[in-house]
Amino acid sequence: MAPPHVSITADGYWGRITSTIDWCEENYAVTNYIAEFWNTISNIVMIIPPVMLAILALKQKLEARLVLCNVSLLMVGVGSWCFHMTLLYSMQLLDELPMIWGTSFLVYSFMEITSPPSYQNRWLQITLAIYCIIVTAVYLFVKDPIFHEFAYGVLVICLVIVSFRVIRRCEHNLTLVMSGILTYFIGFILWNIDNNFCPQIRKVRRELGSLGPVSQLHAWWHLLAGIGTYLAILSCIHTRYLYLKRNPKIKMFGGIWPYISFPILQNRYDNGYSTNEPKKIY
Structure with a gap:
């Protein structure tokens, strides 16, 4: 549910707050140019x-839909940055509506894990598009955060269900899949604690002094939800290309950040693979 509290502070650089939600972080507490500093960065x-x-x-x-999953996560990040920086209603929409559309891309990609390389499931595409359009239209009219959270929650539940279906049916990396789900779930718990216990959290924050930022639970939600979604996209790519027999490998950038590598493509000259460039798959 949306947080019941409202921060009462003087207007900062971005002027009067027009968003329908004001989170538990004190407004303009760090700089006059960012309404919610920790929730922003x-x-x-x-x-x-x-x-x-x-x-x-x-x-x-890789397939275009997998690229779009990453682009949609980027759009959510940029929108959320703008929203928490300004607390303006227009920026709130830039945050919340991409969450609906972006999650639908991921749901589609997981549901099409075992589809042929060039196959397009038009009925599923149309169904998800209609859902997103209806949610967008209704939300623009009712302007109720509870409606958005319910609509987004439906997509997240669908994503979890489809993910477990993939686990049962396809070769996969269980650690990668479960890490994404668990990370996101922990972030969701912190988000709810931040929403429902804001007065107590603010009291603890004041007592922590310089360590107060560690109590910014909505910022932790951003970090954990972002990492969880990234891992979900990564597991989708990995599972998809295991199915397509492209030998995907999970590697770590700097020893800490995972990404997908395709040794067959990278080492084709050294290992005797064809020198023909692979065709792009849509």
Whole structure:
């Protein structure tokens, strides 16, 4: 549910707050140019990693829908950054509506894990598009955050169900799949604690002094939800290309950040594979 509290502070650089939600972080507490500082900068995890993975996906000639999953996560990160920086209603829409559309891309990609390389499931595409259009239209009219959260929750539940179906039917990396689900779930718990216990959290924050930022639970939600979604996209790519027999490998950038590599393509000259460039799959 949406947080019941409202921060009462003087207007900052962005003027009067027009969003329908004001989170538990004190407004303009760090700088006059960012309404919610920690809630804003925590979105970096939804901006840089998906850009890098999208670029890598394009270079590796992966399916367009998998590239779009990363682009949609990027859009959510940028929208959320703008929303928490300004607390303006227009920026709130830039945050919340991409969450609906982006999750639908991921649901579609998981549901089509075992489809032929060039196959397009038009009925599923149309169904998800209609759902997103209806949610967008209704939300623009009713402007109720509870409706958005319910509509988004339906897609997340569908994604979890489809993910477990994939686990049962396809070769996969269980650690990668479960890490994404668990990370996202922990973030969801922190989000709800932040919504429902804001007065107590703010009291603890004041007592922590300089360590107060660790109590910014909505910022932790951004970090964990961003990482969880990134891992979900990564597991979708990995499982899809296991099915297509392209020998995907999970590697770590800098020893800490996972990405997908295709050794067959990278080492085709050294290992006797065909020198013909692979055709792009849509």
